[in-house]
Amino acid sequence: MDEDLRARIEREAEVAALFNALKHDSDAQVGAIMGPLMGENPDFRPYGDDIPDIVAPVIADVNDRSTAEKRERLEELAPKRLEELDAEDESDDRALPELPNVEEYEEIRMRVAPNPNGPWHIGHVRMPAVIGEYKQRHHGWMLCRFDDTDPETKRPDLDAYEEILDSIAYLGFDPDEVVRASDRLETYYEHARELIELGGAYTCSCNGETFSGLKNDGEACPHREKDTETTLSEFEAMVDGEYNSGEMVLRIRTDIEHKNPALRDWVAFRMVDTPHPRPEAAGYRCWPMLDFQSGIDDHAFGITHIVRGIDLQDSAKRQAFVYEYFGWEYPEIVHWGHVQIDAYDVAMSTSTIKELIAEGELDGWDDPRAPTIASLRRRGIRGEAIVDAMVELGTSTSNVELAMSSVYAKNRDLIDDEADRLFFVRDGVEKPLIGGPDAAEPPVHPDHENRGTRDIPVGGAILVEPDDVPPNGKRIWLKGYGPVRHTRDALEFTGEGIDIVRNGDVDVVHWVPADESVPVRLRTMDGDLKGHAEPGIAGYNTDDVVQFERIGFARIDRHGAEETVAYFAHP
Structure with missing residues (x-):
């Protein structure tokens, strides 16, 4: 690599890093700028293995600068990029309403609280998307707390912890702190003991049926008036694992005649016989219920605002009893309705997706038919597009629907300029080609002449899609090549000018050479499509996104001896 090229890589990387850091008000990352860097500078691609090492120190230098210094440097290097950034800020429609009472807090502190019982489906994105947006808006603080205190019903998946963190990073966010509730059992026990003393x-020890009957009648169970010493002793026995599941619980003393039976003396701790899958937590048998655990942690980590589903309104009311005992101030609450996702036949449910994978109906979490983050990522859809679409839904208490077409539109805006064009023919019909040039030279990208053209050798025959074969005697225009007439079961070059296309006399179709094309399997939401792509596809790397002309965008997944595999993103 010569010095001039290296200097240009460093300069372009600095511009991309400055823009990224200022846009997201956070440190730039190598991974976040590699896509735009390579997309806008295709001549860098042959050096793809070397570029991360070149740009890493450049990005580190950018991250060491203050915001004012970053703006000054970007204005010096690329003033139009700074204008673009400022224009984005001015046009921000701030679809999210302002958080309640933000002016009363020195720092906005929020949390995502995933249950790590499996990788995320698309519905899970709404929480980190909205909270991440609020964090950036207010320069706030975000906690990722894994609510993994149910070893039995919603049993944690040991791989899901890292998979979820990886998904949050893919969406463009970086939690300020990560904790696992299963590491904090002793903290919950200490608060329970203090609560008993209060x-x-x-x-x-009432069984569920007995207590339910008493509760519904507004009557106290006989254990409600136990003295503090007995309660403490029995709670210690719970902590020591001396009871089996269902034999003993710890209840919060509320109002046994409360108008809402769900708030009457609710369970804070119960016994669970199934060991936790994490070795560090496997020895515990006394586990807090989510309302207790979450309430304690929200106070401990200074959470100022909680976003949760409207179906969880009772959680805040239950936790309010605990906060009142301790003399704590409850965080601000934003409730929202459920989000539904269109375009999928598979239910948006972790348990359902697990079952379909186990039964072989899905290949895995990244199967293109699965409504999961892993699937969208493998299809080449950027996390930013999903976040933007989710944020636009706002925080209405009404149920809302996310149209995948909205995600696709936003992703198209992000990748269209970067995605090179290629031909891919499905179920091709072979036709001899008579006359005409020996090769075609369609543009790499129709909007960027500086990227040059693709050299596609023709050979003696081509493949076209069945629906594109014209009736005998009629003409079509082969993209990047020219006009041909279907005659004697062959395609004969006729030599007319482009006016026959402009006048609407002929259709423009894509094609590939019959002999030098590359077999491709395109994985889609509707199943796999077999076909052939132009030979240049072999030069693209895994994770490159291209646009198959007249078909749509796709991510190159892998090249094999028999075929290339690509994942369809969207039209």
């Missing part, structure tokens, strides 16, 4: 909790 008269706010008691141990109860």
Whole structure:
């Protein structure tokens, strides 16, 4: 690599890093700028293995600068990029309403609280998208707390912890702190003991049916009046694992005649016989219920605003009893309705997706038919597009629907300029080609002449899609090549000018050479499509996104001896 090229790579990387850091008000990352860098500078691609090492120190230098210094440097290097950035800020429609009472807090602190019982489906994105947006808006703080205190019903998947963190990073966010609730059992026990001392909790050995009947009648169970010493002793026995599942619980003393039966003396701790899958937590048998655990942690980490589903309104009311005992101030709450996703036949449910994978109906979490983050990522859809579409839904208490077409439109805006064009023919019909040039030279990208042209050798025959074969005697225009007439079961070059296309006399179709094309399997939401692509596809790397002309965008997944595999993103 010569010095001039290296200097240009460093300069372009600095511009991309400055723009990225200022746009997201965070440190730039090598991975986040590699796509735009390579897309806007295709001549860098042959050096793809070397570029990360070249740009890493450049990005580190950018991250060391203050915001003012970054703006000054970007204005010096690329003033139009700074204008673009400022224009984005001015046109931000701020689809999200302002958080309640933000002016009363020195720092906005929010949390995502995933249950790590499996990788994320698309519905999970809404929480980190909205909270990440608020964090950036207010220069706030974000916690990722894994709510993994249910070892039985929603049993944690040991791989899901890292998979979820990886998904958050793919969406463009970086939690300020990550904790696992299963590491904090002793903290919950200490708060339970203090609550018992305050008269706010008691141990109860009623079976579920008995207590439910009493609760619904507004009657106290006989254990409600236990003295503090007995309750403490029995709670310690719970902690020591001396009871089996269902034999003893710790209840929060609320109002047994409360108008809402769901708030009457709710369970804070129960016994679970199934060991936790994490070795560090496998020895515990006394586990907090989510409302207790979450309430304690929200206070401990100074959470100022909670976003949760409207179906969880009772959670705040239950936790309010605990906060009142301790004299704490409850965080601000934003409730929203459910989000539905169109375009999928598979239910948006972790358990359902697991079952379909186990039964062989799906290949895995990244199967293109699965409504999962892993699937969207493998299809070449950027996390930013999903986040933008989710944020536009706002925080309405009404149920809302996310149209995947919205995600696709936003992704198209992000990748269209970068994606080179290629021909891919499905179920091709072979036709001899008579006369005409020996090769075609369609543009790499119709909007960027500086990227040059593709050299596609013709040979003696080509493949076209069945629906594109014209009736005998009629003409078509082969993209990048020219006009041909279907005659004697062959395509004969006729030599007319482009006016026959402009006048609407002939259709423009894509094609590939019969002999030098590359077999391709295109994986889509509707199943796999077999076909052939122009030979240049072999020069693209895994993760490159291209546009198959007249078909849509696709991510190159892998090249094999028998075929190239690509994943369809969207039209």
